[in-house]
Amino acid sequence: MNILTYILLGFLVICAISVTFSKKLLNSVLIFMSYSLVMSIIWMMLESPDLAITEAAVGAGVTSVLFFVTLRKIHAMGEEDVDDEER
Amino acid sequence: MFGPNLFTNYGEAVSVILFVIGFSNLLLQKNLIKKIIGLNIMDTAVYLFLAEKGYIRDRVAPIVVDGIQEVEAYINPVPSGLVLTGIVVSVSVTAIMLSLTIRLYRRYHTLDLDEISMLLKKEGR
Amino acid sequence: MKKDSAFSRWFYGERDTLLDRVEMKPQTGHAPRAGEIRELMEERRLIREHIYDVEDNQKLKLFHRLYQVAAVVFCATLMLIMLVAVSWLPENGNPDNPVNNEVSARYIENGLQETGAVNIVTGMILDYRAFDTFGESNVLFISTVTVLILLHNKKKKETGAEDVAGGRANTAEKSRKSAGPAEKSGSIYEENLILQKIAGILVPIIVIFGVYVILNGHLSPGGGFSGGAIIGAGLILYQNAFGFEKTERFFTEKTYKWICFFALTFYCLAKSYSFFTGANHLESGIPLGKPGAILSSGLILPLNICVGLVVACTMYTFFAMFRKGDF
Numbered sequence: 355m356n357i358l359t360y361i362l363l364g365f366l367v368i369c370a371i372s373v374t375f376s377k378k379l380l381n382s383v384l385i386f387m388s389y390s391l392v393m394s395i396i397w398m399m400l401e402s403p404d405l406a407i408t409e410a411a412v413g414a415g416v417t418s419v420l421f422f423v424t425l426r427k428i429h430a431m432g433e434e435d436v437d438d439e440e441r
Numbered sequence: 442m443f444g445p446n447l448f449t450n451y452g453e454a455v456s457v458i459l460f461v462i463g464f465s466n467l468l469l470q471k472n473l474i475k476k477i478i479g480l481n482i483m484d485t486a487v488y489l490f491l492a493e494k495g496y497i498r499d500r501v502a503p504i505v506v507d508g509i510q511e512v513e514a515y516i517n518p519v520p521s522g523l524v525l526t527g528i529v530v531s532v533s534v535t536a537i538m539l540s541l542t543i544r545l546y547r548r549y550h551t552l553d554l555d556e557i558s559m560l561l562k563k564e565g566r
Numbered sequence: 567m568k569k570d571s572a573f574s575r576w577f578y579g580e581r582d583t584l585l586d587r588v589e590m591k592p593q594t595g596h597a598p599r600a601g602e603i604r605e606l607m608e609e610r611r612l613i614r615e616h617i618y619d620v621e622d623n624q625k626l627k628l629f630h631r632l633y634q635v636a637a638v639v640f641c642a643t644l645m646l647i648m649l650v651a652v653s654w655l656p657e658n659g660n661p662d663n664p665v666n667n668e669v670s671a672r673y674i675e676n677g678l679q680e681t682g683a684v685n686i687v688t689g690m691i692l693d694y695r696a697f698d699t700f701g702e703s704n705v706l707f708i709s710t711v712t713v714l715i716l717l718h719n720k721k722k723k724e725t726g727a728e729d730v731a732g733g734r735a736n737t738a739e740k741s742r743k744s745a746g747p748a749e750k751s752g753s754i755y756e757e758n759l760i761l762q763k764i765a766g767i768l769v770p771i772i773v774i775f776g777v778y779v780i781l782n783g784h785l786s787p788g789g790g791f792s793g794g795a796i797i798g799a800g801l802i803l804y805q806n807a808f809g810f811e812k813t814e815r816f817f818t819e820k821t822y823k824w825i826c827f828f829a830l831t832f833y834c835l836a837k838s839y840s841f842f843t844g845a846n847h848l849e850s851g852i853p854l855g856k857p858g859a860i861l862s863s864g865l866i867l868p869l870n871i872c873v874g875l876v877v878a879c880t881m882y883t884f885f886a887m888f889r890k891g892d893f
Contacts (some may be wrong), residue, residue, distance in 0.1 A: 363455040370462040370482050379474050386478050393485050400452075400492050402521045403787035404687045407527070407779070409485075411795035412532050416881050417481065419802055420532075423476070423888040424539045428546045431532045444654035453652045461645040469639040497666065498659035503686040504786065505678050505857070513628045513661070515686070517670040518677075526702050527758070529791050529877065533709035538885045540716040550606060559613045 362396050383421040390414040452493040459486035473542045473552045477535060484531045488524045495520030625876060682863035683784035683856035692789070692866045692873075696837045703833065703873055706880045707826055713884060719891030725818045756857075758807070765807030772800035780874040781814070790873025798881025822879050830871040837866055 369389040378381045390413035398406040447454060459482060466479025493518040503518040542552070549557050673690055683689030683755050780793035789809045805813045840852060855862030886892065 356490050360451070361502070363452065367455060367458055367462070370459050371452055373475070373478055373482070374462065374470070379472070382475060382478060387482065390485070393489065396489065397492055399500070400496045401500065401516050402495070402524075402687075403502050403504075404521055404685070404789065405488070405492060405524050407788050408528050408792040408795065409488075411792050411799060412528055413481075413485070415799045416795055416802075416884070417532050419799070420536055420539055420884060420888060421478075424543060425527050425887065427543050427888065428474075428552065430883070434514055442650055444650070444656050446655060447649065447653035450652050450655055450658045453655060454649060458645065460648070464644070465641040468641070469634060469826075470813040478807065484852050493658060494665050496659055497661050497663075500661075502787070505684045505686065510675055510678060512666075512671045512674050515674050517666050518673055518686045518690055519670050520665075521687045522695065524608055524686065525691060525789075525791060526698065529795075530702060530705055533706050533880070536707050536888075537712050537716075539888070540713045544716055544731060551610065556610065556613060560610075562866065563609075563613070 357401060362392055362399075365392050366396070379425055383418060383425065385386070385422070387414055387418040390417070446449050450493075452496075453490055456486045456489040459483075459489065471555060473554065474547070477538050479544070480537060480538070481531065484527070489525055491520040491524050509536065572812050575689060619762045652722065682857055683864065683866050684857055684863075685784055685786065685789075686787050688784050688866060688870070689863070692869050693864075694870065697841075699869075699873065700830075700833055700837060702741050703830060704875050707830065710826075710883050711820075712757075717887045717891050733888025754790055761807045765803055769804045769807075771798050772803065773797055776800060776874075776878070780787055780870055781789075781860060781867070783870040784862070784866045785858065789868040791877055793870075794874040795881055797878040798885075801878070801882040802885045805885070805889075810886075817879075817882065822883055825875050825879050831874045841867055 369385050370390070373382045373385050373389070382432060390409060391428060394409040394414065397403075400409060422428045456504035463484075463486060466482065467476055470476050470479065497516045500514060500516045503515040503521070517532045545557060546547060549560050551560075552558060673686055673694070676685065677686045677689045681689035681693040683693070710876050736884045776793045776796035778793075779788035779796060780790060781795065783789035801813070801817070857863070861867070
């Protein structure tokens with residue numbers, strides 16, 4: 355139990371740092387999504403299931419979807435998507 | 442300088458580190474989307490800190506089971522309620538910031554804050 | 567109410583009643599010609615050179631370097647200070663911490679009797695601190711309104727002078743193309759059979775799970791916020807699979823307006839009633855029911871449903887605004 359907590363907290367820090375250094379915006383949004391998911395697992399282990407279920411639905415779900423749609427609007431999701439939109 | 446509890450409070454320490462990482466994202470990145478992600482990381486770091494403060498060893502989540510209502514059975518419910526409202530506010534703040542970003546992109550065709558400020562200066566505002 | 571009164575016109579969104587009287591003009595955006603875009607690109611290249619030119623801009627470069635160094639030093643100092651503060655905090659997980667004071671003890675000991683909710687957190691945020699949650703629902707509503715103001719594209723059928731306003735947002739040529747018929751019907755996804763089949767299976771399950779989470783908010787983890795977000799995510803998946811044509815059949819601007827209006831008004835009235843009667847230990851007439859049953863805990867279940875409706879509509883509206891600028 356304790357070791358799993360250490361691993362998950364370390365994963366959080368690694369995720370937060372790699373958001374800073376990733377070159378592509380899409381990658382950083384994906385990393386942020388996994389960050390939110392791991393955060394919800396940590397809240398589950400801290401005995402607050404209300405927070406865990408809300409974060410899993412809101413942080414990892416809806417916020418990431420909003421980021422993806424924004425990236426699509428600002429044409430930062432790669433060439434094939436831009437072609438898709440022009441069709 | 443350091444007190445005795447730095448390694449027993451590892452959860453709080455990690456949340457402080459996450460807060461600073463998010464804040465440095467906010468200061469050093471030029472891209473607006475990354476700034477917004479940094480702000481979200483700061484949000485979740487604060488929530489992690491609050492949830493760690495409410496946690497008590499060997500107790501369960503505050504859902505009454507079998508009619509047991511002693512204080513010794515459950516963790517502190519107050520930080521959970523605070524964070525629950527905070528999470529949903531943070532998503533609405535994120536949505537407003539992203540829509541402002543879209544408007545800026547439509548106007549200036551860039552996400553770099555330096556370029557936007559240069560264009561603004563050129564427009565004479 | 568008169569049909570042509572200013573309020574009803576404002577309420578049904580027929581015409582902006584303040585448009586002529588107050589000094590307020592619709593924003594005419596900046597719609598560049600084809601040549602202008604090339605000009606803009608050239609200008610941007612020049613500006614970029616201007617910014618990053620080392621020879622001519624020694625001062626700017628020095629400022630950037632100084633700024634970065636100062637930011638890193640500031641962040642490091644902040645982290646050090648806060649780590650020292652954390653190291654002097656009381657031990658994590660200790661029951662005798664000052665955080666665990668009489669407030670949480672009272673919530674745990676008397677929460678079930680006073681609110682009737684088995685989940686103490688839900689009982690707290692929807693009974694003891696219900697006006698806080700009401701304010702938060704209003705925050706969601708106001709943020710939706712802000713996003714609507716920022717990203718709303720008026721429909722093309724309103725011809726004439728409003729057509730200019732309709733095209734105001736489409737500055738770049740690309741986005742003008744994307745607002746064409748292909749985007750409007752969402753026909754990008756028309757051929758995606760795998761997504762449609764999977765969504766046909768998954769969407770009902772997701773929505774039912776969201777309804778379950780809302781209805782059991784006072785019995786198990788969850789509640790209006792998480793259940794509403796789950797339903798909103800299900801609606802987003804449905805839209806992505808089947809396009810806007812299908813969702814417009816049941817979710818339009820009017821739906822959003824009425825649902826939010828009724829949910830927020832009901833929340834406000836119900837909670838005001840219970841506050842004025844129940845909070846002073848008078849008889850409020852709302853039965854608390856047997857703890858553990860679905861129909862229990864007084865007002866918490868209807869309030870949960872209200873919050874869930876507001877959150878679900880808000881999430882879907884955010885997505886629709888970001889995606890198309892319309893419902």
